[in-house]
Amino acid sequence: MSARMFPVPGRHKGRVYVITGGAQGIGRACAERFAAEGARVMIADIDPAGAEVAEAVGGAFTRTDMSDPEQVRGLAEAAVAHFGRIDIWHNNAFAAVFKPIHEQTLEEFDTITGVGIRGYWMGAKVAVEQMRAQGGKGVILNTASVQSFVGEKGFSAYQATKGAVLALTRSLAIDHAPDIRAVALAPGLIATDAIKGIPEDVMQGVLADIPAGRAAEPAEVAALAAFIASDEADYMSGTAVILDGAYLAIG
Numbered sequence: 001m002s003a004r005m006f007p008v009p010g011r012h013k014g015r016v017y018v019i020t021g022g023a024q025g026i027g028r029a030c031a032e033r034f035a036a037e038g039a040r041v042m043i044a045d046i047d048p049a050g051a052e053v054a055e056a057v058g059g060a061f062t063r064t065d066m067s068d069p070e071q072v073r074g075l076a077e078a079a080v081a082h083f084g085r086i087d088i089w090h091n092n093a094f095a096a097v098f099k100p101i102h103e104q105t106l107e108e109f110d111t112i113t114g115v116g117i118r119g120y121w122m123g124a125k126v127a128v129e130q131m132r133a134q135g136g137k138g139v140i141l142n143t144a145s146v147q148s149f150v151g152e153k154g155f156s157a158y159q160a161t162k163g164a165v166l167a168l169t170r171s172l173a174i175d176h177a178p179d180i181r182a183v184a185l186a187p188g189l190i191a192t193d194a195i196k197g198i199p200e201d202v203m204q205g206v207l208a209d210i211p212a213g214r215a216a217e218p219a220e221v222a223a224l225a226a227f228i229a230s231d232e233a234d235y236m237s238g239t240a241v242i243l244d245g246a247y248l249a250i251g
């Protein structure tokens with residue numbers, strides 16, 4: 001990793017942070033970062049391994065399939081039962097089968113959008129309901145992607161979800177300002193299991209298009225998420241923050 005990490009002690013002290021897809025990758029790094037900054041962390045994932053992450057960060061785990069609206073509601077209820085409130089809700093889980101549309105099945109489309117659109121919308125809905133009931137401020141983070149802005153070959157349904165994430169973020173920000181902020185976080189290439197399947201020769205081509213010449217570590221995304229959710233970023237809402245090693249700058 002080229003970047004050095006400096007968690008800000010106490011920046012999220014006492015806040016309740018719900019992270020979906022927290023069992024590994026970016027979600028896990030975010031769970032670790034927010035816990036290091038004092039948050040009480042509720043991890044949601046379809047993978048029971050999320051329980052180990054919860055134990056490691058002193059948080060709690062609720063096994064949740066984000067494509068099932070009842071389970072998403074159950075996640076919010078579990079967070080409130082456990083910690084009493086929800087201050088930051090981070091939609092981050094994704095299920096993807098990367099294919100062009102002529103090779104993709106409708107079932108795969110439903111799985112991908114079930115998590116990446118319906119799951120994000122339902123997560124935002126239960127978060128907003130709870131934040132309004134608390135009568136206080138709140139932040140909704142939505143993990144988007146550079147593919148929210150540019151096309152890449154072979155990602156039809158996934159790219160549709162990432163475009164939708166931006167539109168949802170704008171809508172949330174407008175409807176609930178100034179109490180609730182909504183911000184999309186758009187990573188470029190991040191070194192998680194999600195990119196492990198990319199063949200070495202393809203990866204060399206991908207890296208050649210990234211001026212930074214490397215994938216970022218999940219902890220670098222987490223550092224940005226912790227800033228976006230902080231009071232210092234109180235004027236930031238309805239927008240997307242890109243972390244891509246200048247990938248989009250090439251055009």
Ligand SMILES: NC(=O)c1ccc[n+]([C@@H]2O[C@H](COP(=O)([O-])OP(=O)(O)OC[C@H]3O[C@@H](n4cnc5c(N)ncnc54)[C@H](O)[C@@H]3O)[C@@H](O)[C@H]2O)c1
Pocket residue numbers: 020021022023024025026027044045046047064065066067092093094095115143144145146186187188189190191192193194195
């Ligand atoms: N890794 C990258 O290069 C990259 C780039 C841009 C955007 N992103 C975005 O970052 C986010 C996290 O990606 P990652 O790279 O950490 O992926 P990852 O595969 O490492 O982690 C995804 C997590 O989501 C969980 N998940 C899958 N289906 C679920 C469901 N139905 N309900 C609940 N949890 C479910 C998985 O179990 C896993 O723990 C995603 O939204 C992804 O689109 C990643």
